[in-house]
Amino acid sequence: MDKHRLGNALTNVGNMAKRNTMLIVLALVIIFFTIGTGGILLNPGNITSLIMQTSYVIVLAVGMLMCILTGGNIDLSVGSVLALVSVIAAKLLVEAHMNVFLVIIISLIIGGLIGAFHGFWIAYIRIPAFIVTLAGMMLWRGLQLVISDAKAIPVTSDKNPLFTSIFNSFIPNIKLTLFGVTFDIVCMILSVLATAAIVILMTRSRKTRKSKGFEVPSRAAHIFKCVLISAVILFFTFLLSEDRGFPFMLIILAVILVGYSYFTSKTVPGRYLYAVGSNEKAAKMSGVDTNKILFGAYTNMGVLSAVAALICVARFASAQPTAGEGYEMDAIASCFIGGASAYGGTGTVTGALVGAMFMGVLNNGMSMMGIDTNAQRVVKGIVLLAAVLFDILSQKRRKTT
Amino acid sequence: MDKFLLEMKNIIKEFSGVRALDNVSLSVKEGEIHALCGENGAGKSTLMNVLSGVIPHGEYEGEILFDGNPVSFKNIRDSEKQGIVIIHQELAMIPYFSIAENMFLGNERGTKFNIDWDKTNKDAADKLKVVGLNESPYTLVKDIGVGKQQLCEIAKALSKEVRLLILDEPTASLNENDSRNLLDLLLSLKKQGVTSIIISHKINELSYVADVVTVIRDGCTIETIRKDSPDFNEDRIIKDMVGRELKNRYPLYEARTPGEPVLELIDWTVHHPLYRERKVVDNASITVRRGEVVGIAGLIGAGRTELAMSAFGKSYGAGITGTIKISGAVKKLNTVSEAIDSGLAYVTEDRKGNGLILSESIAVNTTMAKMSKVSHRGVIDKDKELEVAETYRKLLRTKANSVSEPVVSLSGGNQQKVLLSKWMFADPDILILDEPTRGIDVGAKYEIYLSINELIKDGKSVLIISSDMSELLGVADRIYVMNAGRIVGELPRKEATQEKIMAMIIKSDSEKSSTT
Structure with a gap:
């Protein structure tokens, strides 16, 4: 009897693994680099900087996912938009001494307007997204260089403490030492609360679905999933708590990720995004305003580019003329590694997150191992191709069995 | 001349459990025009797909002999090499290519790295003369009508040294005049020794052009009638085509008194x-x-x-x-x-093109046209969505394991039911x-007719x-x-x-x- 249940649980776990192939590959990559760097990858200090380094890629990848969902359209302009918004934000902060919150709002509006500009041509005039955003890539980069005169604008933390602290600070620490380990109790409380909330939500949703007579994962699979998620969260936050504590950035990221996850999976416009990408004609014939959906996706991309711009200014303590170069490619790669379809219609926010983490760990791990930056590019290219190939092959196998 | 050019023996083909062809046999003699008739869905096109290699060897059961030799085509190229050319109902020409470019597409004149355009256009002009089409080979295909495009397709087939020409509903979109031209062309090609198979519903055309008629119904060969037989008449062919069950193909009609416009x-x-x-x-x-x-x-x-x-x-x-x-x-x-x-609701004829989202589930497709019924302030109630999808699945007897199954895995009939569910859900x-x-x-089909009656009873x-x-x-x-x-x-x-x-x-x- 028990043996039978164990067997069932194992097949359930196996199915879960099959559905989350990229997550497993990510875990393998983390293990590989942990060994390769002699454990430095999972050093508390490094985890913190990994999050900081990856944060803007994650933000951009989420926006990029919305564009890719609408039919495999990508946005090439995000790096340039990021650079332009960076310069404007830095000028407003440093030269106009404007209120920090006002600067943030203005930056987001500018990002949104640029996105809407792209969206207008793409959705209503039907110029291919590739061309519009390629034009945008040159246009906004050029404008940025004109405005900044190709010079970096420093935004130092001593002169702009509030701005830097919003994106770069940590939740106040209360350090405790137990069993010879010093850690931040605030960080741990936050993470325990978050873990509990996730487990409760998952359990409740399973219960209501079961009571309504829907098929739900078995009890064992459910418990396994809860334990795994809790363990991962608690482990990483514990590492954070040993260092500088809970980065405020993580809260911004969590809000964006949860928000967009909810948007794509639970709301009507989110559903339409998938519908437009899967079969635009059918969506149109179902009464969906497909132009509005396309327009929205690109406007949103502009806003998120602006968010990433603010993160970058704070992180590098300056607006660089070369900021954001190549970021569009990182964001696009993240989405595809995370399982988004190049033809649109499939892909998840979680997938984009996994893809971005993958790229982040790869960058960070290879730098740690002292691999030459030029060679890193070679590896990244191969990994992108391999990751997508792996995904396609495993999907094919799933279909035939 | 009485030898068989083509013999298809006991062909069986299943699509995900549904038998599209059930022991079909077809024998075509050299130099004849062989008509293949049957209703929509009888299996004519499937049979031709088996013959031309669209359905590759190994995915069907049975044997095909061409010119006395067993053949096993893996794709269209294989069958074309033997001189079997199929002209599909939906013409496969590239609109912005000229007639000559289309005609020799995949079969270019000259060498692989140096197309001889003079020869291409000259050969095309020759072939156009053969099919009696008075157009310049430089004319773009988009600028000529469907009837002329059909003739171009035949000219293209002739350029491939065709031995067996298959035409799938060639006159379906042609007017009377163009149809007659086309049929006369087939007769003149026959004199030149080209064997053809013509698929058509139009009985009057068949009696004009065909030497033999083979009737297929529900995936089975019903009978083959030669022109000299006394059975070669329209009534007999129609009877073969529709079979006995014509009487109860539709639900019993009840007189209705319609209301206001x-x-x-x-x-x-x-x-x-x-x-x-x-x-x-x-x-x-x-x-x-x-x-x-x-x-x-x-x-x-x-x-x-x-x-x-x-x-x-x-x-x-x-x-x-x-x-x-x-x-x-x-x-x-x-x-x-x-x-x-x-x-209003418009249930499209093109269910794959602008009707359904094939990769999405039955549930997602069912609610697509009226999301407001399963959402509150833009937030979808997914449980409710599954429930309503299940209700409609039962109502229309859609065969599927669950409503979470993607539509692409369903058969055509069941996809059509999902499409109908979608628009019934929209409550028009x-x-x-x-x-x-x-x-x-x-x-x-019968179940769809029943659903129509239900709708009418509800005052729609x-x-x-x-x-x-x-x-x-x-x-x-x-x-x-x-x-x-x-x-x-x-x-x-x-x-x-x-x-x-x-x-x-x-x-x-x-x-x-x-x-x-």
Whole structure:
């Protein structure tokens, strides 16, 4: 009897693994680099900087996912938009001494307007997204260089403490030492609360679905999933708590990720995004305003580019003329590694997150191992191709069995 | 000359459990024109796909002998190498290529790295002469009509040294004149020794051109009749085609008394979206009453779909003029969502193209046209969505493991039921069904007819467009006949017959040609 249940649980776990192939590959990559760097990858200090380094890629990848969902359209302009918004934000902060919150709002509006500009041509005039955003890539980069005169604008933390602290600070620490380990109790409380909330939500949703007579994962699979998620969260936050504590950035990221996850999976416009990408004609014939959906996706991309711009200014303590170069490619790669379809219609926010983490760990791990930056590019290219190939092959196998 | 060029023996082909071909045999003698008849979905096209290698060797059972030798084609190239060329119903020409470029596409003149354009155009001109098409080889294919494109396809086949020419419904979209030209061309090719198989529904054409007729029904060979046999007559062929079960192919008709008009189109004119000067729908006026099933009969290209789609929130066409009234009130329906809100639903003929999202689940497809019914302030209630999808799955007896299954894995008939569920869920007053039973099996057809009756009982109205005239005669209370964009006749159920419908179409064609 028990043996039978164990067997069932194992097949359930196996199915879960099959559905989350990229997550497993990510875990393998983390293990590989942990060994390769002699454990430095999972050093508390490094985890913190990994999050900081990856944060803007994650933000951009989420926006990029919305564009890719609408039919495999990508946005090439995000790096340039990021650079332009960076310069404007830095000028407003440093030269106009404007209120920090006002600067943030203005930056987001500018990002949104640029996105809407792209969206207008793409959705209503039907110029291919590739061309519009390629034009945008040159246009906004050029404008940025004109405005900044190709010079970096420093935004130092001593002169702009509030701005830097919003994106770069940590939740106040209360350090405790137990069993010879010093850690931040605030960080741990936050993470325990978050873990509990996730487990409760998952359990409740399973219960209501079961009571309504829907098929739900078995009890064992459910418990396994809860334990795994809790363990991962608690482990990483514990590492954070040993260092500088809970980065405020993580809260911004969590809000964006949860928000967009909810948007794509639970709301009507989110559903339409998938519908437009899967079969635009059918969506149109179902009464969906497909132009509005396309327009929205690109406007949103502009806003998120602006968010990433603010993160970058704070992180590098300056607006660089070369900021954001190549970021569009990182964001696009993240989405595809995370399982988004190049033809649109499939892909998840979680997938984009996994893809971005993958790229982040790869960058960070290879730098740690002292691999030459030029060679890193070679590896990244191969990994992108391999990751997508792996995904396609495993999907094919799933279909035939 | 009496040797068989082609023998297909005991061909069996299944599509996900459904037997499309059940022991079909077909023997074609060298130098004859062999007609293959059968209703939609009888298995004719599947059989030809097996022959031409579209369905590769190994995916079907049975044996094919060509010129006495067993053959196993893996793709179309293999079969073309042997001289078997198939011309599909949907022409496969590239609109922005010239006639000559199209003709030698995949079979270029000259060498691989140096196409000899002079030779290409000269050879093309020669072949065009053979098929009697008076066009320059430099003309772009988009600039010539469907009839001429059909002739180009045949010229293309001739350029490949064809031994067996297969034409799938070659005259379906041609007018009387072009059809006659095409059939005469087949007869002259026969004199030159080309063997052909012609798939067609049009019995009068077959008796004009064919030496032998093989009838297929429900995936089985019914019989093969030679022209010299006394059985070679239209009645016999029709009987073979429709079989015995014709009587109960439609649910019992109960007399209905329709109510007030719910949908009126008055002087509706639609222009082609690309060729603005061309009228696709020409001053058409129709009325649909509450609780009434109205049919629109006509040939392919008559403008029926265009009429329906232009009325459905202007989802087709340009320069649309005319009045649309819903329940007596004049409406301006400029978008699909306005049309849906006014109680219209258009169930497309193109379920894969603009009907369903194949990769998504049954549930997602079911609710797509009316998300407001399963969402609150833009947030979807997924549980409710699954529940309603399940309700409609049961109601229409859609065969699927669960409503979370992607639509792509369902059979055509079941996909059609999902499409119907989607629009029934949208809760319209008037459903426009465009070819609702095309390409689905007899059983599923019957269930769709039952659903139509249910809708009528609920006080809805149905406008049904179908190329299957017997279907319209079986389900409609009243039938409009449409031809070349115009409504050319209207028949109440009692008076409607296939002959009368055809006569109206032919009469309008001759009127048109006499006035121009």
